[in-house]
Amino acid sequence: MRLNSREQFLRLDVEDPLASIREQFDLPPRLTYLDGNSLGAMPREARNRLSEAMSQWAHGLISSWNNAGWADAPIRVGDKIGRLLGARPSEVVLGDTTSVNLYKALNAALSLHRGGAILTDEQNFPTDLYIAEAVAKKWGVQLRRVPRNQLGEAIQHGVAVVTATHVDYRTGHMLDLRELTKAAHDAGALFVWDLCHSAGAVPLDLNGAEVDLAVGCTYKFLNGGPGAPAYIFAARRFHGDLNNPIPGWFGHDHPFDFDGGYRPAPDARRFLTGTPAILSVAALEAAIDLWLTIDIALVRSKSLVLADLLIDQVMRQCEGFGLELASPQEPATRGSQVSFRHPNAYGLVRALAEVGIVGDHRPPDIARFGLTPLYTRYVDMWDAAEQLSDVLRRRTYLEPRFEVRAGVP
Amino acid sequence: MRLNSREQFLRLDVEDPLASIREQFDLPPRLTYLDGNSLGAMPREARNRLSEAMSQWAHGLISSWNNAGWADAPIRVGDKIGRLLGARPSEVVLGDTTSVNLYKALNAALSLHRGGAILTDEQNFPTDLYIAEAVAKKWGVQLRRVPRNQLGEAIQHGVAVVTATHVDYRTGHMLDLRELTKAAHDAGALFVWDLCHSAGAVPLDLNGAEVDLAVGCTYKFLNGGPGAPAYIFAARRFHGDLNNPIPGWFGHDHPFDFDGGYRPAPDARRFLTGTPAILSVAALEAAIDLWLTIDIALVRSKSLVLADLLIDQVMRQCEGFGLELASPQEPATRGSQVSFRHPNAYGLVRALAEVGIVGDHRPPDIARFGLTPLYTRYVDMWDAAEQLSDVLRRRTYLEPRFEVRAGVP
Numbered sequence: 001m002r003l004n005s006r007e008q009f010l011r012l013d014v015e016d017p018l019a020s021i022r023e024q025f026d027l028p029p030r031l032t033y034l035d036g037n038s039l040g041a042m043p044r045e046a047r048n049r050l051s052e053a054m055s056q057w058a059h060g061l062i063s064s065w066n067n068a069g070w071a072d073a074p075i076r077v078g079d080k081i082g083r084l085l086g087a088r089p090s091e092v093v094l095g096d097t098t099s100v101n102l103y104k105a106l107n108a109a110l111s112l113h114r115g116g117a118i119l120t121d122e123q124n125f126p127t128d129l130y131i132a133e134a135v136a137k138k139w140g141v142q143l144r145r146v147p148r149n150q151l152g153e154a155i156q157h158g159v160a161v162v163t164a165t166h167v168d169y170r171t172g173h174m175l176d177l178r179e180l181t182k183a184a185h186d187a188g189a190l191f192v193w194d195l196c197h198s199a200g201a202v203p204l205d206l207n208g209a210e211v212d213l214a215v216g217c218t219y220k221f222l223n224g225g226p227g228a229p230a231y232i233f234a235a236r237r238f239h240g241d242l243n244n245p246i247p248g249w250f251g252h253d254h255p256f257d258f259d260g261g262y263r264p265a266p267d268a269r270r271f272l273t274g275t276p277a278i279l280s281v282a283a284l285e286a287a288i289d290l291w292l293t294i295d296i297a298l299v300r301s302k303s304l305v306l307a308d309l310l311i312d313q314v315m316r317q318c319e320g321f322g323l324e325l326a327s328p329q330e331p332a333t334r335g336s337q338v339s340f341r342h343p344n345a346y347g348l349v350r351a352l353a354e355v356g357i358v359g360d361h362r363p364p365d366i367a368r369f370g371l372t373p374l375y376t377r378y379v380d381m382w383d384a385a386e387q388l389s390d391v392l393r394r395r396t397y398l399e400p401r402f403e404v405r406a407g408v409p
Numbered sequence: 410m411r412l413n414s415r416e417q418f419l420r421l422d423v424e425d426p427l428a429s430i431r432e433q434f435d436l437p438p439r440l441t442y443l444d445g446n447s448l449g450a451m452p453r454e455a456r457n458r459l460s461e462a463m464s465q466w467a468h469g470l471i472s473s474w475n476n477a478g479w480a481d482a483p484i485r486v487g488d489k490i491g492r493l494l495g496a497r498p499s500e501v502v503l504g505d506t507t508s509v510n511l512y513k514a515l516n517a518a519l520s521l522h523r524g525g526a527i528l529t530d531e532q533n534f535p536t537d538l539y540i541a542e543a544v545a546k547k548w549g550v551q552l553r554r555v556p557r558n559q560l561g562e563a564i565q566h567g568v569a570v571v572t573a574t575h576v577d578y579r580t581g582h583m584l585d586l587r588e589l590t591k592a593a594h595d596a597g598a599l600f601v602w603d604l605c606h607s608a609g610a611v612p613l614d615l616n617g618a619e620v621d622l623a624v625g626c627t628y629k630f631l632n633g634g635p636g637a638p639a640y641i642f643a644a645r646r647f648h649g650d651l652n653n654p655i656p657g658w659f660g661h662d663h664p665f666d667f668d669g670g671y672r673p674a675p676d677a678r679r680f681l682t683g684t685p686a687i688l689s690v691a692a693l694e695a696a697i698d699l700w701l702t703i704d705i706a707l708v709r710s711k712s713l714v715l716a717d718l719l720i721d722q723v724m725r726q727c728e729g730f731g732l733e734l735a736s737p738q739e740p741a742t743r744g745s746q747v748s749f750r751h752p753n754a755y756g757l758v759r760a761l762a763e764v765g766i767v768g769d770h771r772p773p774d775i776a777r778f779g780l781t782p783l784y785t786r787y788v789d790m791w792d793a794a795e796q797l798s799d800v801l802r803r804r805t806y807l808e809p810r811f812e813v814r815a816g817v818p
Contacts, residue, residue: 026467035471042467050459050688057635058435058451062444062767070635097683099657100509122669127658127683130671134656138547219684226466226479226687247543248508249536258772260531262539274506274536275628277689278635279459358471363667 001308003382009309012378018298022375024290025223032357032380032387037169037197037337037370040223045286053282073281074229074250074272080288081218081231084296085195086205090267092233094218094284095250095276098196099127101215101232102163104271106135107245108234109161109190109213116160116189117142121151125169128194132163148173155183161190167197167335170366172327174202174335178209185210196220200372201303201336203296206233213238221336221372222291224284229277234268248273294374302373303336306381310338310369313385321392326366339368347397348388354396357387410717412791418718421787427707431784433699434632441766441789441796446578446606446746446779449632454695462691482690483638483659483681489697490627490640493705494604495614499676501642503627503693504659504685507605508536510624510641511572513680515544516654517643518570518599518622525569525598526551530560534578537603541572557582564592570599576606576744579775581736583611583744587618594619605629609781610712610745612705615642622647630745630781631700633693638686643677657682703783711782712745715790719747719778722794730801735775748777756806757797763805766796 003009013019025041027033033041056068065071074094082092095101106118118136120129122145129145136143146154148168155162162184167174177193184191193214198204200221206214214233218224234242244264249255250272253263264270311325326339342348342365349361359369369384370376391397412418422428434450436442442450465477474480483503491501504510515527527545529538531554538554545552555563557577564571571593576583586602593600602623607613609630615623623642627633643651653673658664659681662672673679720734735748751757751774758770768778778793779785800806 028468028470031470033470039466039471039474041470042463047463050463053635054451054456054459054692057448059437061437061440061442061450062448062769063762064635065448096505096509097657099683100505100655103655103682126661126667126669126671129669130656130658130661133671134654138654217684226462226473227684227690228688229686230683245543245547246509246512247539248506249539252535252539258535260535260538262535262542273512274508274639275626275636277638277686279637279692280686280689281636283463283688353472360471 001305002312003309006379006382009379009382016302016378018302018373021294022377025375027375030356032383034369034371034376034380034384035358035360036372036376037201037220038360039226040220040287040372041375042225043223043287043290045290046225046283049282049286050279053279070276070278073278074276075269077281077285077288078231078268080292081199082233084199084204084291085214085233086207087233088207088236090269091236092231093268093272094229094231094281095272096230098194098215098217098230099131101230101271102128102131102192102194103135104244104246105192105213105215105232106132106161106163108242109192110135110139110141111243112241113160113190115141116158117144119144119146119151119154119159119162121148121164122146123148123168123170125165125194125196128163128165151175152180152183155180155187155189157187159187159189161192163192163194165194165196167201169197170326170362170368171339172335172337172368174333177211181209181211197335200291203300207235211235218284223287225280225287228280228284232268232271234271236267239267244271244273246273250274250276299373303371304331306371306373306376306378307331307334307338309378310381310385313381314340314388317385317389318392323392336371337368338371339366341365342367344397347402348391350402351391351397351399352387355387355391357384410714411721412718415788415791418788418791425711425787427711427782430703431786434784436784439765441792443778443780443785443789443793444767444769445781445785446610446629447769448635449629449696449781450784451634452632452696452699454699455634455692458691458695459688462688479685479687482687483685484678486690486694486697487640487677489701490608491642493608493613493700494623494642495616496642497616497645499678500645501640502677502681503638503640503690504681505639507603507624507626507639508540510639510680511537511540511601511603512544513653513655514601514622514624514641515541515570515572517651518601519544519548519550520652521650522569522599524550525567526553528553528555528560528563528568528571530557530573531555532557532577532579534574534603534605537572537574560584561589561592564589564596564598566596568596568598570601572601572603574603574605576610578606579735579771579777580748581744581746581777583742586620590618590620606744606746609700612709620644627693632696634689634696637689637693641677641680643680645676648676653680653682655682659683659685708782712780713740715780715782715785715787716740716743716747718787719790719794722790723749723797726794726798727801732801745780746777747780748775750774751776753806756811757800759811760800760806760808761796764796764800766793
């Protein structure tokens, strides 16, 4: 789609059925925030929920574990997230971090397939690689790292578990979840998906795709808050067979019996370990409740138009400045971000931030822009492209103050 | 110490150097809260910190990872907790749950001592037993469970790692941390301590006692909030040798390089795994900052007097009702709680709660009362004993509504 004036973008915003949702977020004025794929914006309701949780703590004290639903939160919120993933009740629980959950999932999967290798994308998110490597070493199996585009053909006999991030954090490249899950099954393997850049970004149907295990964070597209607890999905057909390598009391069938012997809960709850971080959960639940009012199909279609517009504007306005599209051109293989390569990607992102356009840098040369249709406006695409073009023309990204790197998750 | 009137207790409160600290907590009026060893009360400052963190999220967005100190929080708050434990900087980090940290510590310890058994207290907190069992199974080593009072003599050749909870959650019995650590070292073993009921309850000097590894929660005596992140201590002398079995990006030497290969941080930071739950950390840090203004010696001496008074009053006022002291008589082997055995302990605790005295039940027959001198008053001991005596006399604890059990962590 090609538009030629800021007014045309503004008109799209007026017609946008999701436009009113932005009001439910507390966003700084005059900021074009295109980093919701790193940290989602704050739903206004999160403040109320936190305040409520603080009162439950102060005034309900210990009784709030029962009376305020704290003890059930990992299951309740897990089920709500499950609805966004295309999972059934009791297939998703909330807790720990994505890394810890990936550790649990890989161990659980390997314990069903002794002897086979772990296969992964060599460009997978670093923590996923560290975890996969540790688990492979622990089980004495091989870790095979292949280029992302060769994952499908590498799923062969001898592979016990495949793990990959559905939508790549650098480029936004999206794998075919259904097809690769099927390929794994055909090879007698299980697939453990990392959905960090998928949930809230693209429609998901884990049950429809017969996904085995999946993990993901809640602080990106789901807007759960900085470091909000992660989730783990385990398909019902495995519930009796998958064991949590870190069996803790919250995964016990009856945690409050204080039983000296571990009896795992019958469903995905067995993947819980310790006590849930209730204050972080409270903010997250506000975000998930908002998500449950949203039609993800609308989100996806808006995301695709946003991406299309951003790519078109940038490619036109920034031609000749060494910027290269790093994201797939093909919408079907793209998540909800647009990335460009540039030798000075870091400086570009920093210089843009100074003029109110917040994107993100990923080493070595990626400048990425997250599209979060609940609060990203069409006009943001115009403004981002315009400022990017300005920064490139004026070469402000070369200023010395942009040389010192300050990393963010 | 024997007192005979409520006025005498009130006088102790007037003279208490810690009395003013109670004002810093948001507590319900007319409630005698003796369950701060399960969930600590809320410091008023926690509300401010949470509000601040929400603003950092809403308005600082992704930049708050650097600008608001989020990325360093596990180290910064870990170091602060370290000061309460008698640890040096970089020996304590904040993150995950106690169960997950115990899993990490036991694995790290065992990896230095291949082949030996894990020894533990058979009455250890259930989640600790589940974790110890899983780790023993994973390493193919024996898990020896012995009665708590035989732990010392069971530390023998062939034991690689001993793990126990310093202060027992049922009885408040406190082990000799220094002596048992030494016994472990003499036998060529490492000791992994669970300090859940110790930090903020009794003075600790981990370095002085040459402790190897320790873990603990922050939501009991430390008042960090429901399910606040836990901590892990690793003595500096092991920093180069101990490996995190769940190596994640936050434990990488340079997390934001997004390096495909794992290089552990040189110190206890290597025990971090995933992204910290910032909102929960914010409330916790308020609580820890309050703790850093407190003289733990005052806390301990007040705790001992509180216990002494409670035991004396209950033993006198409740004589002949089948109540038996489950906590040690000897103050030196008692943490900061007083527990009684009674066949109807659950009903007793429920009936007491209805008259505003909040204690806790632990199966099968323990009624426990946590003493948290930052906000527990001397007069609370009188009131608790008086109400307990009343409940026992009137046998209200036998009422049918107290039969349905509702568990709390």
